[in-house]
Amino acid sequence: MTDANDSDAGTNDATPPENDGQRFDRLPATAAERVVPGRPTREEVVGWWEQRYGVPPETWEGHTFWEKGNGKLWAFAADVVSPIAVEGLGLRILRTRQEHWKPSTNAVQRFATEATKNVVVLDGDEATRFAKGEDQELPRWDGDWGYVVAAHEIAGAVEPIGVGLYLHGELRSTVPKGRREDLS
Template sequence: MSGGDGGGTDDDGNVGQRFDRLPETAADREVEGRATREAVVGWWVERFDLDPERFAGHTFWEKGSGKIWAFAGEIDSPAEVEGLGMTFLRTRQEHWKPTTDAVQRFGRGATKNVVVLDDEDARAFLRGEDTEPEWDGDWGYLIAAHRIAGAIEPIGVGLYIYDELRSQMPKGRQRDL
């Protein structure tokens, strides 16, 4: 059967309804194109300047083609379960995309590619609306954050292109505050 989400095996060796642990390095890879733990953690470190120790104690798993999950613990691989930890990152596309859950859980302390939104833009972002915040950094996926009680808190993922921050807030989590 073809297709990563249909329960069968893709041409690349993925089984759509099974979690397979990411290999530590490319040398350990058995499935062509599968991300490695080293690459996943390295991407977060490079993109957001996060300390790699933030990911200590977490294992990373692929379910389907490029859907990466983070799990705080160890289990045997493969695992045929419905969910394992939290959705974390989408790979196997031109630009890797972090999830809202991952940004909220791991994004504190990021010092790069974080756009801090004012009250008005933060409210619009949470409603799922696009904004035009002042930003002179990289284009691509950013951590959208807001100052809350004196601290910078990640609120979600934004896609910044053409001087516009496109909210990636999932529809079920959008709020009108």
């Protein structure tokens, strides 16, 4: 979804457009429409969620994607003119423009319920430790290293708790300090 006001729609001056930390700019649909260097595209974001976590592309139907600042991506379940100078727009879903893209806790809890890849299902004690923000040895995981969906089975369904970082047999909790819970 692009429109004539989209900051990635191009300009006539010699300097290429760049990120502005004071406004939201809609992501271009494809690389062919990219004007701001390094800005991810809608196609890349949807593809990343599918490739990394198995989240079906249909999950994102009805959402527009926005960047504010350098690599902070947001999903909005509607559309507005771009660029737009507001403090918040939808839900922050992803941090890009670094070596490894990192999903937000909110995004994993909201959009990774259908994830089929890189989901670490934790037992009760492990889930409790993860929610408290504790790192833990987890040598049984034989999936990819990197950012994973930490989940727990509740009432017969696997529900995402948040984002973990799995490296060298250890699951590191990335639950933000203000969101940590003592479930014991």
